[in-house]
Amino acid sequence: MELRNNRRKDVVFDRETRSEYNITITATDSGSPPLSSATTLRLVISDVNDNAPIFTKKSYSAHVVENNEPGVSIFTVSARDVDWNQNARVSYLLEDTQVSGSPASTHVSINSETGVLYAARSFDYEQIKALQLVVKAQDGGSPPLSSNVSVKILIQDQNDNAPQVLYPVQTGGSLVAEMVPRSVDVGYLVTKVVAVDVDSGQNAWLSYKLQKATDRALFEVGLQNGEIRTIRQVTDKDAVKQRLTVIVEDNGQPSRSATVIVNVAVADSFPEVLSEFTDFTHDKEYNDNLTFYLVLALAVVSFLFITCLVVIISVKIYRWRQSRILYHSSLPVIPYYPPRYSDTLGTGTLQHVYNYEVCRTTDSRKSDCKVGNAGSQNVLIMDPSSTGTMQRIQSEKSILDEPDSPLEVSSITTTSHVVVHECLF
Numbered sequence: 001m002e003l004r005n006n007r008r009k010d011v012v013f014d015r016e017t018r019s020e021y022n023i024t025i026t027a028t029d030s031g032s033p034p035l036s037s038a039t040t041l042r043l044v045i046s047d048v049n050d051n052a053p054i055f056t057k058k059s060y061s062a063h064v065v066e067n068n069e070p071g072v073s074i075f076t077v078s079a080r081d082v083d084w085n086q087n088a089r090v091s092y093l094l095e096d097t098q099v100s101g102s103p104a105s106t107h108v109s110i111n112s113e114t115g116v117l118y119a120a121r122s123f124d125y126e127q128i129k130a131l132q133l134v135v136k137a138q139d140g141g142s143p144p145l146s147s148n149v150s151v152k153i154l155i156q157d158q159n160d161n162a163p164q165v166l167y168p169v170q171t172g173g174s175l176v177a178e179m180v181p182r183s184v185d186v187g188y189l190v191t192k193v194v195a196v197d198v199d200s201g202q203n204a205w206l207s208y209k210l211q212k213a214t215d216r217a218l219f220e221v222g223l224q225n226g227e228i229r230t231i232r233q234v235t236d237k238d239a240v241k242q243r244l245t246v247i248v249e250d251n252g253q254p255s256r257s258a259t260v261i262v263n264v265a266v267a268d269s270f271p272e273v274l275s276e277f278t279d280f281t282h283d284k285e286y287n288d289n290l291t292f293y294l295v296l297a298l299a300v301v302s303f304l305f306i307t308c309l310v311v312i313i314s315v316k317i318y319r320w321r322q323s324r325i326l327y328h329s330s331l332p333v334i335p336y337y338p339p340r341y342s343d344t345l346g347t348g349t350l351q352h353v354y355n356y357e358v359c360r361t362t363d364s365r366k367s368d369c370k371v372g373n374a375g376s377q378n379v380l381i382m383d384p385s386s387t388g389t390m391q392r393i394q395s396e397k398s399i400l401d402e403p404d405s406p407l408e409v410s411s412i413t414t415t416s417h418v419v420v421h422e423c424l425f
Contacts, residue, residue, distance in 0.1 A: 013045045014045075015045040015046070015047050015048075015084065016051065016082045016083070018045070019044065019045050020042060020043060020044045020045060021042075021043040021045075022040055022041070022042055022043070023040065023041040023042075023043055024038055024039070024040045024041075025038065025039050025040075025041065026038040047083055047084040047085065047087055048083075048087070049083055049087040049139065049141025049142065049143070049144075049145060050083070051081060051082045051083050051087075051145065052081070052139065052145035052146060052147045053079040053080065053081045053090045053137035053138065053139050053145070053146065053147050054079060054080060054081070054082075054147060055077065055078065055079040055137060055147065055149040056078045056079065056080070057077075057149070058149070059149060059150045059151070059152070060075070060077055060135075060149060060150070060151045060152070061151070061152045061153075061154065062074050062075040062117075062151075062152075062153050062154070063153075063154045063155075063156050064119060064123060064153060064154075064155060064156065065155075065156045065158060066122075066123045066124055066125040066155050066156060066157060066158050066160070067122055067123070067124070067158055067160060068119055068122055068123060069119075069122070070119060070120060070121050070122055071118055071119065071120075072118065072119050073116050073117070073118050073119075074108065074117045074118065074119055074153060075116075075117055076114065076115050076116045076117070077092065077110075077115040077117065077135050077137075077149060077151065078115055079092070079115070079137035079147065079149075081139045081145075083139065083141065086140045086141065087139055087140065087141040088139060088140075089139060089140035090137050090138070090139055090140075091112045091113065091137070091138050091139075091140070092110050092111070092112050092113075092114075092115040092135060092136070092137055092138075093110070093112065093135070093136045093138060094108070094109070094110050094133065094134070094135060094136075095133075095134035095135070095136055095148065097132070097133065097134055099128070099131050099132065099133070100127070100128050104131070104133050104134075105120070106120060106121065107119075107120055107121060107123075107128075107131055108120055108131065108133065108153070110135065115135075115137075117135075117151070117153075123155045124155075125155045125156070125157040125158070125199075125200070126161065126198050126199075128155055129154070129155050130152060130153065130154050130155060131152070131153040131155070132150070132151075132152055133150075133151040133152075133153065134148050134149070134150060134151070135148065135149050135151050136148050137149070157199055157200045157201060157203055158199075158203070158252075159199055159203040159250060159252025159253065159254070159255070159256060160199070161197060161198045161199050161203075161256070162197075162250070162256035162257060162258050163195045163196065163197045163206055163248045163249070163250055163256065163257065163258045164195060164196055164197070164198075164258065165193065165194070165195045165248060165258055165260045166194045166195060166196060167191075167192070167193065167194040168191065168193070168260065168262055170260065170261070176263065177263040177264060177265045178190050178191045178228075178262065178263070178264050178265065179264075179265045179267065179270075180230070180234065180242075180264055180265065180266050180267075181234075181267075181268050182234045182235075182236065182238075182266060182267070182268055183234075183268070184230060184234060185230075185233070186230055186231065186232060186233060187229050187230065187231075188229060188230045189227060189228075189229055190219065190228040190229060190230065190262075190264060191227075191228050191262060191264075192225070192226055192227045192228065193208055193221070193226035193227075193228065193246050193248065193260055193262070194226065195208075195226065195248045195258065195260075197250050199250065199252065202251040202252065203250055203251065203252035204250060204251075205250060205251035206224075206226075206248055206249065206250055206251075207223050207224065207248070207249050207250075207251070208221045208222060208223060208224070208225070208226040208246055208247075208248055209221060209223070209246070209247050209249070210244065210245075210246060211245045211246065211247045211259065212243075212244070212245040213242070213243070213244045213245070214239060214241070214242045214243050214244070215238065215239070215242060217231070217232060218230060218231065218232060218234070218238060218242065219231065219242070219244060219264070221244075221246055226246070226248070228244065228246070228262060228264075234266055238266050239266065240265060240266050240267050241263075241265065241266075242263070242264035242265070242266055243261065243262075243263055243264075244261070244262040244263075244264060245259060245260075245261055245262075246259065246260050246261075246262060247259050248260065
C-alpha cells in the first residue's frame with residue numbers, strides 16, 4: 001500500500017481568517033487496475049492572543065452640560081477583539097492623565113466591562129471648558145494586549161452667572177458722582193456703564209436699560225454699549241442732584257441681571273455740588289460702627305471700675321477681719337528682750353527701782369495697772385537662780401486709756417530690782 005498526497009501546500013494558519021480545515025487523504029495501491037480508499041480529517045485551529053482590541057472609532061467626543069449631577073452617564077466607548085474566548089474579553093481603563101492639574105479619575109470614571117463614562121463631579125464651565133482623556137481597552141490574554149483612544153468631553157455653558165458691573169464702582173462709604181455742566185449740548189456723554197458676564201455665547205450678551213431716574217426726560221442709556229447721554233438741553237430748573245438706576249441684563253434663558261446706581265451732579269461749580277450732596281456723604285454703616293465701638297468702650301471702662309471697686313472693698317473687709325481675729329486670739333504674748341539691754345555683769349543703766357502691779361482677768365478685756373513711784377518703798381525680790389541680772393517689764397503706752405487695744409509689753413534688762421504683782425481674776 002502506498003500513501004500519496006496529491007496536493008501539498010505549506011501555509012500559515014490564521015484562526016481569525018479560517019478557524020478549521022477539512023483534509024481528505026487517499027491511499028492507492030500499485031495493482032492493475034489500482035485500488036484506492038480515502039478518508040477525511042477535520043482540522044480545528046486553536047487561538048493564540050495575537051490581536052489587540054480595536055475601538056470602533058479613532059477618537060470620541062461628547063458634550064455634557066455644566067452643573068450636572070455627579071454620577072450621570074456621559075457616553076460609551078466600545079472596542080472589540082477578534083481573538084477567541086478569554087483572549088477576546090475586553091476591559092476598559094482610564095489612563096493616568098492630568099486634567100487642570102488633577103488626575104482624570106477625579107473628573108470622570110468608566111465602567112471596566114461596558115465602557116460607559118460617568119461624571120465623577122459637577123462640572124463648572126467657568127473653570128473647565130473641556131476634558132481631554134485617554135481610554136485604554138485591554139484583553140484578557142496572556143500576555144494581555146491593549147490599545148488606546150482619545151476622548152474629548154466638552155462642557156456646555158449654562159446661564160448661571162449674573163452680569164458684574166465694573167464701572168461705576170459701587171462703594172459703601174463714599175459717593176461717586178459724575179458732573180455735568182449746565183452748558184452741555186444734547187447727546188453729551190455723561191459716563192458709561194461697564195459690565196461683564198463670565199458666561200459664554202448668548203448668555204454673555206448684555207443689554208442696558210434705564211430703570212429709574214430723577215428726570216427720565218434728561219438722560220438715556222445705550223442699549224448695547226451702556227453709554228449715558230443727555231437727550232435734551234440742560235436748564236436752570238433741572239435739579240443738581242440726579243440719581244439714575246441702570247439695569248444690566250444678559251441674553252440667557254432665563255436671563256439674569258444686575259443693577260447699578262449712577263449719581264449725576266448737574267452744576268457748573270464744585271461748591272454747588274457739595275451743598276447738594278451733603279446728605280449723601282454720611283455713611284450709615286460708618287455711624288453704626290462708631291456707635292458700636294463707643295458702647296464697647298463704655299462697657300469696658302464700667303467693668304474695670306466695678307472690678308477695682310470690688311477689689312478695694314474686699315481688701316478693706318479682709319484687713320478688718322484680720323484685726324478682729326488678732327484681737328480675739330488667746331495665744332500668749334512672748335516677750336522679746338533686745339540684746340542691747342542685756343548685762344551679764346549685773347550693772348544696769350537704770351538708777352531707780354520701779355514697782356508695777358498688774359491685775360487682769362482671764363475672760364475680761366478690762367485690766368488694772370498700778371505703778372508705784374521710785375523710792376525705798378519698792379519691794380525687791382531676788383531670784384536665787386539668777387546670776388544678778390534682773391528683768392523689768394514696762395508698758396510703752398497706757399493700756400488703760402485704750403481698752404480695745406491689745407496689750408503691748410516691752411522688756412529690757414536692768415540691774416534694778418522689779419516687783420511685778422499680777423492678779424488674775
